[in-house]
Amino acid sequence: MNNFFLILGQSYLNKLKAKSFIITTLIVAAGILLLVNLQDIIESFSGDEQDTVAVVDQTGVLYEQFAAQAGSLNEDLELEKTSESEDSLKESVEEGTYNGYLILSEDENGLPQGVYKAESIAESDVANDLQSALQGIKSAAAAENLELSPSELASLSSPVSFEREALVEGAKSEEELNQARGIVYILLFFIYFSVIVYANMIAMEVATEKSSRVMEILISSVSPVKQMFAKIIGIGLVGLTQLTVLLAVGYFALSSKGDAQMGGIMEFFGFADIPSGIIIYAIVFFLLGYFLYATLAALLGSLVSRIEDVQQMVMPMTFLIMIGFFIAMYGLGSPEAGFVTASSYIPFFTPMVMFLRVGMLNIAAWEPILGIAVLLLSILLLGWFGARIYRGGVLMYGKSNSFKDIKKAIELTKKN
Numbered sequence: 001m002n003n004f005f006l007i008l009g010q011s012y013l014n015k016l017k018a019k020s021f022i023i024t025t026l027i028v029a030a031g032i033l034l035l036v037n038l039q040d041i042i043e044s045f046s047g048d049e050q051d052t053v054a055v056v057d058q059t060g061v062l063y064e065q066f067a068a069q070a071g072s073l074n075e076d077l078e079l080e081k082t083s084e085s086e087d088s089l090k091e092s093v094e095e096g097t098y099n100g101y102l103i104l105s106e107d108e109n110g111l112p113q114g115v116y117k118a119e120s121i122a123e124s125d126v127a128n129d130l131q132s133a134l135q136g137i138k139s140a141a142a143a144e145n146l147e148l149s150p151s152e153l154a155s156l157s158s159p160v161s162f163e164r165e166a167l168v169e170g171a172k173s174e175e176e177l178n179q180a181r182g183i184v185y186i187l188l189f190f191i192y193f194s195v196i197v198y199a200n201m202i203a204m205e206v207a208t209e210k211s212s213r214v215m216e217i218l219i220s221s222v223s224p225v226k227q228m229f230a231k232i233i234g235i236g237l238v239g240l241t242q243l244t245v246l247l248a249v250g251y252f253a254l255s256s257k258g259d260a261q262m263g264g265i266m267e268f269f270g271f272a273d274i275p276s277g278i279i280i281y282a283i284v285f286f287l288l289g290y291f292l293y294a295t296l297a298a299l300l301g302s303l304v305s306r307i308e309d310v311q312q313m314v315m316p317m318t319f320l321i322m323i324g325f326f327i328a329m330y331g332l333g334s335p336e337a338g339f340v341t342a343s344s345y346i347p348f349f350t351p352m353v354m355f356l357r358v359g360m361l362n363i364a365a366w367e368p369i370l371g372i373a374v375l376l377l378s379i380l381l382l383g384w385f386g387a388r389i390y391r392g393g394v395l396m397y398g399k400s401n402s403f404k405d406i407k408k409a410i411e412l413t414k415k416n
Contacts, residue, residue, distance in 0.1 A: 004226045011205065011234025016241065025242050029249045036253040051126050052078045053116075054089055054101035062104045062112055062137065070133035077129055093119055102130055110145070112138050181332055184359035187282045188352055191289060192325045195351070198239040199293040199321075200314055202231060203301030207310045228387060232294040239290070281358045281368065288375040289351025293317060295379060299386035324349035328356045335360040344371060347378035 015021055034041070051074075057063040067079050080098075082089070089101045100118030107113050114134050116127050143149075300313045327349060331340040335357055344353040344367075354371035357363055 004230050007227055007230035008234040008237075011231045012237050015201070015205070015235060015238040021238065021242070025245055028246055032246060032250045033253050036250070050076050050078045051099045052080065052097070053126065053130065054080050054082045054084070054092065054098045056082060056084075056089070056101060056103045058103065058105045059112070065137055066104065066112075066133055069136050070129060073132055074129045077126065090117075093117075099126055104134075111141050181360065183278055184328075184356055185332060187278075187359075188325065188328050188356065191282070191286050191352055191355070192321065194239060194243065194286065195289050195293050196318060196321050198235055198290060199297040199317065200310075201238075202235050202294050203297040203310050203314050204307065205231060205235060206298055206301030207307050228295070228298045229383070232291065232298060236290055236294065278359055281355055284372060285351040285355040285375075288372065288379065291379050292347060292351070292375060292382065293321065295382045295386050299382070320348045324352045328352040331356045332360070345374055347374055350375050 055063055055066070057066075063081050067081075070077055070079060082101075084092070086101075089098070092098050093100055100116055103115045103117075105113055105115075112134055114130065116130055118127075121127065296317055297314060300317060301310060303313060324343075327340060327343050331337065331353060334340065340353060340357070343349045344357055346353075350371045354368055358368050
């Protein structure tokens, strides 16, 4: 047991002290700070500059109404009525006096229309505000032509009342589903990226030690099962350390924005009133998914002799994770689909797909329990099989022949 904790501690501390780990953590932490403060950064660059648009009113009657409508939509949009020629206005736009100019006119039905011209139409915010303002005027003019009162126009434009109610007792309401969808969406990304990053890290760690021939000494003094799971748990602790640091950075960054803004962000993503059961299931499926893929990654990493071959060897594992993730993404819109239900019991997809179903649906208690049991059994079987391959695989050197080496690794295990 002492050897187990020795390898575990070594795997944890070596990765924790590695420059790549420190640099990656700092870069991601800086990215979180940048993302949280992105709006403030954008506003600091924009300063107090206003968008100025020249308006040529060919009708002679639209400008005042249009200016009032545009001002109610965007207070920072400044309009200037002008009678200059287009050539003169083009020069003013090129000189930076105006962002662009708008020509107001009437169509054959006497309804307002406009043409907005600027150096580039890539900046759509100003054009969208101008279009919205003109749309409001056109709607009012059309209503007047049809002799509709303002209340009749408002009734015509108002959205239809449409509610959805579940017939099954205890089924989640539309509001609860929208909240669950945001929670599950964020946590699915969290599970996906965490599993794929740290499982690959284990495969790389095994291949690195193997390429340095240290593995031959370790195998003779420590059983392959202890060694494999010591690395899996050690790097798992590294991952938890990194995630804790990043979550702490994100929390303090949001806290610095004030309680109102933090509460708004938490409510937007559905974390304002998150059920404790969802958090528990997220932790359980995250840990089980990690151990499943980490065991597979250690097995695959032991089959290669060069670090350059690791990515090729773990590619099928990466595809499995991606398939499970895409099924879960589809399930956000159709969580009751038959293939989503069936795939939630396939071990390599269970961590994400079963968690999706738990978060989105009121399923029977035995279903997630069965999913957890399937994962535990799969981890035990993969650990038993992986240990046999691991012992022989780490003693194999030379060019890797992909999965054909599994048989050779088992034969080497029997001989030792």
